[in-house]
Structures are given as structure tokens and as C-alpha cells.
Amino acid sequence: MGRTLTTRRQFVGGVGTFGAVTFLGGGRAAAAEPSAADPGTDPARQLHARNAIFAIDTDTQTHYDALRAELIRHLGPVVIVRNDDRGGRYTLIHNGEQESLHPVSEIFELAKSIAHAPLGIYSIIAPYLGGRIPELPGSERLDRHDLDMVAFKGPGTTDWVAPLQSFAATLTVARRQLGDADMPSDLEASSTRILDASLGFVEESVRRRSFDMASFENYTSRLTDDIPTNLAHAARAQIEGVEALMTRWRDKVGTADWPGLYVVVLSIWTTSAPNQNSIIVKRFMDPATADSHLIDLQTAQPPADPIHVALDNLARIVQDNVAAELVFPLDHRLADALKGPADLVAPAILTQLACPYRSGTATRRTAGASPRPDPAGDRAGHAASDPARG
Structure with a gap:
């Protein structure tokens, strides 16, 4: 889910993809080293206890991956655009069918x-x-x-x-x-x-x-x-080709399913904001969902299997969107952090960096103690956006 509750995370995409990152860290390959902070701690018991806790994350990762792998087969309608020198290769996935072509002259x-x-x-x-x-x-x-x-x-x-x-x-x-x-x-x-x-x-x-x-x-x-x-000639050719294709695909998908359309555009960072294909296709999407359903996915290099990369990342996004509202139904701040590219810990980091004395962090850190909870219960996200609240 791109917004982690743990501090041990790795990118699960494995293809140099940016823009939609994973919520969960990978499983631990080896046991953690015992901490020397407390000389009175039994190292063996501490190691055993910490590994038992780490197992929660490992098992969660397993179940999260299983959900994602199954969800990929149920995504649709989806349009995937792989940017290239020919104006982009477009793929429509809907009702178990797939069509791919270059629409630009x-x-x-x-x-x-x-x-x-x-x-x-x-x-x-x-x-x-x-x-x-x-x-x-x-x-x-x-x-x-x-x-x-x-x-x-x-x-x-x-x-x-x-x-x-x-x-x-x-x-x-x-x-x-x-x-x-x-x-x-x-x-x-x-x-x-x-x-x-x-x-x-x-x-x-x-x-x-x-x-x-x-x-x-x-x-x-x-x-x-x-x-x-x-x-100007390149732009005109791209607009005409993409508009003709999206018009045909909109008729093919039908008015009942088209509002749920996701579009994933894969491009390298230097052409991603804004990407020419994103600009054109957004005009064909439902205005109510276009901002959240148009995914500009940055890649370090053009992926060998762009369709899998797009669907894998989209599955993470979709399942995180649902998880956000079901896991945090009463806390919209946490739910919003769980959605999108933000990390769930980022608001707390921004709050503490903006005002390190807010909850005694700076003074207690030197004594080796953890920062105490904010007694006022103020929202980290609000303070992060307004440093004066520190």
C-alpha cells in the first residue's frame, strides 16, 4: 500500500517503477540483531520476541501479495499506455479481452x-x-x-x-x-x-x-x-490518433462500464509531468473519477512487460483505496494517507521536523527515550501542512 505502518520496506514491483509503491515491507531473510541499548535485556529472549513480532509483517505481506495477484485478473476496464517513439502503444483490457495497437500516424x-x-x-x-x-x-x-x-x-x-x-x-x-x-x-x-x-x-x-x-x-x-x-505536426497527429481510438473504445466498453475506467500511463520521469498521452486521454474519462483513475506511472527504464507492471501497480492502488476506507473508516486523515503515493509515516516526520520540541522529542532523544505521545491529540497531517501549529 505505499503508506507503511512498519519501517522495513522494499519496493515489490522489482522493475524500477516509481509512482505507485508498496505498503508492506518484504519478509525478513535473517533474524534481527539484539539491541545493546539495555544491558539488562536477555539477548536471546529479545531476539525471539522481535522475530515473533516481525512475523506479523511477513505474514501480512504474504496475504497482501496473494490478494494483489488475484485482483489483477479482475481489473477492468483498463487502458494501458506505454510511451514510445511512435506516440504510445495502447492496450484495452475489458471483460477478459485485450486489444493493443499504436494509434498515432x-x-x-x-x-x-x-x-x-x-x-x-x-x-x-x-x-x-x-x-x-x-x-x-x-x-x-x-x-x-x-x-x-x-x-x-x-x-x-x-x-x-x-x-x-x-x-x-x-x-x-x-x-x-x-x-x-x-x-x-x-x-x-x-x-x-x-x-x-x-x-x-x-x-x-x-x-x-x-x-x-x-x-x-x-x-x-x-x-x-x-x-x-x-x-505542432507531431501533436496534431497524436491528438487525432488517440482521440479516434478512445472514441471507438468508449463505444466498445459501453456507458455502464466506462465511468469505472482506469488509465495507466507508463513513462520515464523526464516525460511524465505532464505526459502528452495523459493530457489527451483524460478528456475521455469520467470527470468525477478522472483525477483518481488516471495513473501516471514513472519508470526508470521502459519495462520489458509494461502490461504486467501497469496491472501490478494498479492492483496495489485499487486494493489500497478500498483498504483505506475499511481499515480507517473513522479517521479520514489516516485513510487519505493510506491512499495515493504518500507514505503513512510522512505526516509524523514532517510534524517532528517542523517542530522537534512539539512533544519533547528533541530533549528526550538525548536520553535515549522515545518521544512521548502528543497529549493534545493534534492531527499530524494538519500540523505538517501548517508548521506554525508546532
């Missing part, structure tokens, strides 16, 4: 591919930029420490020439065949200018055996109208 990928040319050049030359950064417009936005880490090779070598020439060969082939790609005329025109400018920068840099950010900025500044043109 190739114009999306064509337009973005050409717009990426400056980024491709930058990726080759960036490690050699040390000492070559003049004061450019907007340079105050550049984190110089980040720059130092990226420019890890420095300007003392021309090892960049060969990979830049290789990339130029790729650009040249695309430029020669651009007219045969059957793209809209304004997209073809902007793409032509992007490729010509990119090849010009490469040619000049290789001829001089040198480059700097001033010359690179001069190259990219000429594309401030053309790259947005390409991105």
Missing part, C-alpha cells in the same frame, strides 16, 4: 525525428564543451556544476569529429530522400531547413576542427520557428 515520429537533429549533435559534442561556454542569452539559467559534469572530456581532443561525421551521414541520407516521405508541405519545408542547418554546423565544425557554444547557439537560433512547426 507516422507523421508523429517523422516530425519528431527531424526535430531531434540538434539534440543529436549536442549529445556528441557536449562532453568536449569544457571552457567553451560564453555568456549567451539565458546563460544564467545554466547550472554550471551540471555543465562541468556533462563536459567531462574537455576541449583538449578532437575525438568528437568521427562521431559527428557519422551522424552527418545519417542526416544526409534523410535530407536526400525527404521529398519521397510524403509529408505535409509545411512540415517538409521546416524539416528541410532543420537538416540543412544541422549539416552546415557539422561541416563548418569539422572543417575548423573546432566548435564552441557560440557557434552552436548561432546554429540552433535559426531553428526557433522550424522546430515548433515539427512539434
Whole structure:
């Protein structure tokens, strides 16, 4: 459940997935070491007692996992979107049936591919930029420490020439065949200018055996109208493709089941907030549930089995949503903490960090004692959102 009542937790997804984390810690692989805090404690009895307590969490984890595994087979309707270079692979799961396809036309990928040319050049030359950064417009936005880490090779070598020439060969082939790609005329025109400018920068840099950010900025500044043109065509292609698919799937699922639709969008962190697919699909969801039923799931890398990852995380979310209201029916603060990505202990941590003397924590900590309960019974969540309450 993403909000733990224990302090021993591990991520159960096992696929580098962020955004929906587990409530429970894994089972203990080995017995805990006895504490030396109290010299009068029998280490063997303490070890036995603590392991008996840890067994509660281990058994809970077993039952929680069993519920999740069974629940996965009952989820639906669900739309799963795996973001990729083609605009996203969409999968509908409903009534035991599954349909998957790429709904976006190739114009999306064509337009973005050409717009990426400056980024491709930058990726080759960036490690050699040390000492070559003049004061450019907007340079105050550049984190110089980040720059130092990226420019890890420095300007003392021309090892960049060969990979830049290789990339130029790729650009040249695309430029020669651009007219045969059957793209809209304004997209073809902007793409032509992007490729010509990119090849010009490469040619000049290789001829001089040198480059700097001033010359690179001069190259990219000429594309401030053309790259947005390409991105506009990509956006239009994605909107049209996704809208047509979601309209068809809404009719297929039917008005009775559609309000319960969950949508899980898997994307890496750098494209997750907001993700273009999330923006489009949310318009087709029931307004009453869209905010809670649209799950943007961040992944460290595109998962090998995105459908399983999406359903596994969704099962955790759904069962936690129900558990929150049934386990804490009279305490909405705890119920809300049990739902969503927040950790159940986080409000208490925020409260104590905001006001360490609130319940004697700071003074008693030095004596090795646990902080005493808050006698006022104030809500940790309220105090966390309002530090003055400390």
C-alpha cells in the first residue's frame, strides 16, 4: 500500500517503477540483531520476541501479495499506455479481452525525428564543451556544476569529429530522400531547413576542427520557428490518433462500464509531468473519477512487460483505496494517507521536523527515550501542512 505502518520496506514491483509503491515491507531473510541499548535485556529472549513480532509483517505481506495477484485478473476496464517513439502503444483490457495497437500516424515520429537533429549533435559534442561556454542569452539559467559534469572530456581532443561525421551521414541520407516521405508541405519545408542547418554546423565544425557554444547557439537560433512547426505536426497527429481510438473504445466498453475506467500511463520521469498521452486521454474519462483513475506511472527504464507492471501497480492502488476506507473508516486523515503515493509515516516526520520540541522529542532523544505521545491529540497531517501549529 505505499503508506507503511512498519519501517522495513522494499519496493515489490522489482522493475524500477516509481509512482505507485508498496505498503508492506518484504519478509525478513535473517533474524534481527539484539539491541545493546539495555544491558539488562536477555539477548536471546529479545531476539525471539522481535522475530515473533516481525512475523506479523511477513505474514501480512504474504496475504497482501496473494490478494494483489488475484485482483489483477479482475481489473477492468483498463487502458494501458506505454510511451514510445511512435506516440504510445495502447492496450484495452475489458471483460477478459485485450486489444493493443499504436494509434498515432507516422507523421508523429517523422516530425519528431527531424526535430531531434540538434539534440543529436549536442549529445556528441557536449562532453568536449569544457571552457567553451560564453555568456549567451539565458546563460544564467545554466547550472554550471551540471555543465562541468556533462563536459567531462574537455576541449583538449578532437575525438568528437568521427562521431559527428557519422551522424552527418545519417542526416544526409534523410535530407536526400525527404521529398519521397510524403509529408505535409509545411512540415517538409521546416524539416528541410532543420537538416540543412544541422549539416552546415557539422561541416563548418569539422572543417575548423573546432566548435564552441557560440557557434552552436548561432546554429540552433535559426531553428526557433522550424522546430515548433515539427512539434505542432507531431501533436496534431497524436491528438487525432488517440482521440479516434478512445472514441471507438468508449463505444466498445459501453456507458455502464466506462465511468469505472482506469488509465495507466507508463513513462520515464523526464516525460511524465505532464505526459502528452495523459493530457489527451483524460478528456475521455469520467470527470468525477478522472483525477483518481488516471495513473501516471514513472519508470526508470521502459519495462520489458509494461502490461504486467501497469496491472501490478494498479492492483496495489485499487486494493489500497478500498483498504483505506475499511481499515480507517473513522479517521479520514489516516485513510487519505493510506491512499495515493504518500507514505503513512510522512505526516509524523514532517510534524517532528517542523517542530522537534512539539512533544519533547528533541530533549528526550538525548536520553535515549522515545518521544512521548502528543497529549493534545493534534492531527499530524494538519500540523505538517501548517508548521506554525508546532
